[in-house]
Amino acid sequence: MSVTLKDVAALAGVSRSAVSRTFTEGASVSAKTRSKVEKAAQTLGYSPNALASSLTTGRTKLIGLISNNFHNPIFLEVFDQFTRALQERGLRPLIVNLTDETEPANSVRMLRQYSVDAVIVASSTLPPSFAKAFHDAGVPVVHTFGRSATSPEVHVVGIDNVESGRMAARELLARGYKRIGYLGGPKDATSARDRYRGFMEEVEKHPSIAVSYSFADNYSFEAGRAEMLRLLQGTPAEGYFCGDDILSIGALSALSDHGLKPGIDIGIIGLNDMEMSRWESVALTTIHQPIKQIITSSVDLVEEMLKDPKRYPEARIFPCRVIERGTLRPRP
Amino acid sequence: MSVTLKDVAALAGVSRSAVSRTFTEGASVSAKTRSKVEKAAQTLGYSPNALASSLTTGRTKLIGLISNNFHNPIFLEVFDQFTRALQERGLRPLIVNLTDETEPANSVRMLRQYSVDAVIVASSTLPPSFAKAFHDAGVPVVHTFGRSATSPEVHVVGIDNVESGRMAARELLARGYKRIGYLGGPKDATSARDRYRGFMEEVEKHPSIAVSYSFADNYSFEAGRAEMLRLLQGTPAEGYFCGDDILSIGALSALSDHGLKPGIDIGIIGLNDMEMSRWESVALTTIHQPIKQIITSSVDLVEEMLKDPKRYPEARIFPCRVIERGTLRPRP
DNA sequence: GGAAGTTTTGCAACCGATTGCAAGTTTCAT
DNA sequence: ATGAAACTTGCAATCGGTTGCAAAACTTCC
Numbered sequence: 001m002s003v004t005l006k007d008v009a010a011l012a013g014v015s016r017s018a019v020s021r022t023f024t025e026g027a028s029v030s031a032k033t034r035s036k037v038e039k040a041a042q043t044l045g046y047s048p049n050a051l052a053s054s055l056t057t058g059r060t061k062l063i064g065l066i067s068n069n070f071h072n073p074i075f076l077e078v079f080d081q082f083t084r085a086l087q088e089r090g091l092r093p094l095i096v097n098l099t100d101e102t103e104p105a106n107s108v109r110m111l112r113q114y115s116v117d118a119v120i121v122a123s124s125t126l127p128p129s130f131a132k133a134f135h136d137a138g139v140p141v142v143h144t145f146g147r148s149a150t151s152p153e154v155h156v157v158g159i160d161n162v163e164s165g166r167m168a169a170r171e172l173l174a175r176g177y178k179r180i181g182y183l184g185g186p187k188d189a190t191s192a193r194d195r196y197r198g199f200m201e202e203v204e205k206h207p208s209i210a211v212s213y214s215f216a217d218n219y220s221f222e223a224g225r226a227e228m229l230r231l232l233q234g235t236p237a238e239g240y241f242c243g244d245d246i247l248s249i250g251a252l253s254a255l256s257d258h259g260l261k262p263g264i265d266i267g268i269i270g271l272n273d274m275e276m277s278r279w280e281s282v283a284l285t286t287i288h289q290p291i292k293q294i295i296t297s298s299v300d301l302v303e304e305m306l307k308d309p310k311r312y313p314e315a316r317i318f319p320c321r322v323i324e325r326g327t328l329r330p331r332p
Numbered sequence: 333m334s335v336t337l338k339d340v341a342a343l344a345g346v347s348r349s350a351v352s353r354t355f356t357e358g359a360s361v362s363a364k365t366r367s368k369v370e371k372a373a374q375t376l377g378y379s380p381n382a383l384a385s386s387l388t389t390g391r392t393k394l395i396g397l398i399s400n401n402f403h404n405p406i407f408l409e410v411f412d413q414f415t416r417a418l419q420e421r422g423l424r425p426l427i428v429n430l431t432d433e434t435e436p437a438n439s440v441r442m443l444r445q446y447s448v449d450a451v452i453v454a455s456s457t458l459p460p461s462f463a464k465a466f467h468d469a470g471v472p473v474v475h476t477f478g479r480s481a482t483s484p485e486v487h488v489v490g491i492d493n494v495e496s497g498r499m500a501a502r503e504l505l506a507r508g509y510k511r512i513g514y515l516g517g518p519k520d521a522t523s524a525r526d527r528y529r530g531f532m533e534e535v536e537k538h539p540s541i542a543v544s545y546s547f548a549d550n551y552s553f554e555a556g557r558a559e560m561l562r563l564l565q566g567t568p569a570e571g572y573f574c575g576d577d578i579l580s581i582g583a584l585s586a587l588s589d590h591g592l593k594p595g596i597d598i599g600i601i602g603l604n605d606m607e608m609s610r611w612e613s614v615a616l617t618t619i620h621q622p623i624k625q626i627i628t629s630s631v632d633l634v635e636e637m638l639k640d641p642k643r644y645p646e647a648r649i650f651p652c653r654v655i656e657r658g659t660l661r662p663r664p
Numbered sequence: 665g666g667a668a669g670t671t672t673t674g675c676a677a678c679c680g681a682t683t684g685c686a687a688g689t690t691t692c693a694t
Numbered sequence: 695a696t697g698a699a700a701c702t703t704g705c706a707a708t709c710g711g712t713t714g715c716a717a718a719a720c721t722t723c724c
Binding site: 346347348349350353360361362384386387388389 | 701
């Protein structure tokens with residue numbers, strides 16, 4: 001069927017080793033054989049079977065990319081960045097869509113069957129234990145957007161979620177909001193909990209401030225909208241920190257239903273700064289999470305681990321910053 | 333390092349063949365050996381190396397998934413559906429992000445190196461020749477969202493883009509718009525051209541109707557917005573068919589800048605019916621493209637091709653229908 | 665020209681599985 | 695108990711490559 005090493009060797013009149021060597025970086029071949037081989041390979045249309053070679057080399061260049069955020073548009077950006085960053089380095093993403101399950105066992109088994117060189121868990125909602133399961137199975141792993149504090153056994157790249165919560169609280173307070181609220185992602189997501197913690201920590205320094213909180217069912221437009229609609233049935237706060245831009249946009253939609261103007265009637269600050277938040281019709285004031293840097297750094301880290309799988313675990317934390325748009329009242 | 337067939341065989345006290353056979357469907361093993369092997373495998377934590385077995389079986393269950401639409405949110409839905417559908421059937425998506433190139437040679441080579449069993453080209457902008465390159469290289473291929481008419485050599489699953497153009501035109505005419513326009517995707521995308529063709533074909537039956545057209549730079553919010561802003565500098569038409577929901581949403585944003593109300597001042601009809609179009613703040617009237625059915629059918633087709641790689645090429649065309657929301661004036 | 669040093673080459677074993685074949689074991693009817 | 699038929703099993707070759715090792719082929723230098 002397809003053309004193999006042997007065919008090329010035969011045509012070029014050399015041994016199979018010679019052919020193998022012309023296709024492996026830094027192997028010893030004379031210019032003469034190399035050119036003979038290359039010509040033969042050319043005419044036969046040969047290209048080496050990466051999977052076969054992985055058998056002996058132990059490297060597949062396959063990287064498992066696991067996620068469960070398929071309803072948050074930010075993830076398209078994340079996907080785009082990841083696939084590109086991996087491709088640029090000659091690595092191949094093998095996707096796992098975890099939409100309905102959070103049990104690592106299956107994914108671990110499957111990814112081991114395919115001998116992935118490493119795994120990237122790209123999710124802010126999966127627990128550290130999920131990533132750790134790969135580590136325990138001997139698979140190098142990076143948890144991007146993961147929780148840093150409590151997972152010393154696994155590489156984590158992302159932001160300090162607690163600090164981002166504080167930052168949001170400070171921002172709302174600086175704008176003079178007196179009754180503020182946290183509208184977070186799903187209660188069991190580490191990111192939602194950490195942001196909550198930071199937010200509360202900061203607010204509690206100011207006893208005069210009234211604070212409330214609630215958690216949406218997941219990081220999605222619908223969940224954000226539903227939660228804000230619920231809040232609007234009672235007495236809403238003056239300003240909200242929504243734990244993610246997509247929640248914010250859902251919340252904005254709820255406000256609009258009630259004829260409320262964001263930034264005027266009710267303040268909203270999000271987190272992520274996704275493309276959509278920049279749209280003029282959205283103009284969301286938000287905390288910028290440096291997605292691109294986080295992803296590049298994650299892939300860098302993956303490469304490091306390919307060289308040294310026992311690399312000492314590390315947390316790479318990137319700072320966030322507030323992006324001023326139109327959904328908070330101006331600072332006084 | 334990792335535990336292999338041999339280790340299990342040794343522990344279970346049987347030959348390697350016996351182990352292999354207990355792990356392959358429908359092979360001949362006695363209940364006794366099977367249980368011995370399973371126990372040994374259990375204690376060792378063995379699971380077969382899919383790549384090694386692919387060497388002899390010639391099947392990897394790896395499916396190349398190629399796309400270039402990483403700036404259209406619809407693609408997140410597409411991605412979600414594809415990865416799930418493949419997973420459910422025990423197939424593994426190997427992603428290729430084609431953002432900057434349209435030259436098939438590289439992708440073909442790479443995917444052949446990884447011995448993918450088949451390739452799915454998920455793009456409405458790549459030409460039929462792109463998909464054909466895989467066919468020519470002997471790789472089974474399905475072009476999802478591809479152009480059906482002129483590519484008899486490759487399986488295509490999608491909609492009839494020409495007909496969708498006609499449908500849009502009929503809808504605008506039925507609402508009594510007298511000056512209508514097509515705001516399409518990139519000029520070199522087959523989908524944009526076919527929709528244009530159908531649109532014009534239908535309009536030309538009505539000589540009294542004034543028609544105009546233009547093409548956005550790509551299928552993105554920014555491109556749609558930019559193009560509509562440009563149109564608004566002159567004398568815009570009364571109703572537009574935007575060749576994709578994301579273009580429509582970009583266009584809506586432009587209208588809003590000019591204080592124009594969609595459905596009242598200017599009509600907009602999109603195509604796709606993506607999640608976002610259902611958001612109350614968007615409420616886009618659009619032509620529903622049955623994404624889920626298209627994707628399921630594509631993966632079905634992939635499975636068929638695994639059984640019979642020489643399967644006679646087929647176009648699977650799914651009907652669309654208009655979804656009435658708020659961006660067209662009501663039918664009289 | 666020849667010794668020593670450096671490169672290049674092919675052989676053969678190996679990576680982790682599968683599978684045709686023949687020998688060994690069961691089953692079962694007689 | 696016997697023989698034929700049906701299952702199981704292990705051997706050994708194979709899939710498409712890589713790589714350590716020793717032999718062969720070049721260089722270099724005197």
